[in-house]
Amino acid sequence: MPKKKVTADELIWLFHEKLAGTNMSKVRIAIIPIGDGNWSALTNATERRHYPNLAITVARIEKQLRNRYSLK
Numbered sequence: 001m002p003k004k005k006v007t008a009d010e011l012i013w014l015f016h017e018k019l020a021g022t023n024m025s026k027v028r029i030a031i032i033p034i035g036d037g038n039w040s041a042l043t044n045a046t047e048r049r050h051y052p053n054l055a056i057t058v059a060r061i062e063k064q065l066r067n068r069y070s071l072k
Helices: 008-019 045-050 054-066
Strands: 004-006 030-035 038-042 069-071
Touching: 004 008, 008 030, 008 038, 008 054, 008 069, 038 054, 038 069, 045 054
Parallel strands: 004 069
Antiparallel strands: 030 038
16 A cells, blocks of 8 residues: 655644643654655654653654655
8 A cells, every 4th residue: 555645744743643642742743854755753852851751652653654654
């Protein structure tokens, strides 16, 4: 199944949708292109210190979304 092409803003919205209902729902996330439709999600160090499980949670969500979406 081909991946759906989405913008970085749409990916950020999907991240926030998945984080809704957690204490991490207001974190800032950046999507950066890493070549040919691939992308990576970044958070800042201050938020990672404030939310110890943030990096693990973002990596899990990133893996789920990468299987379905590529960056325009």
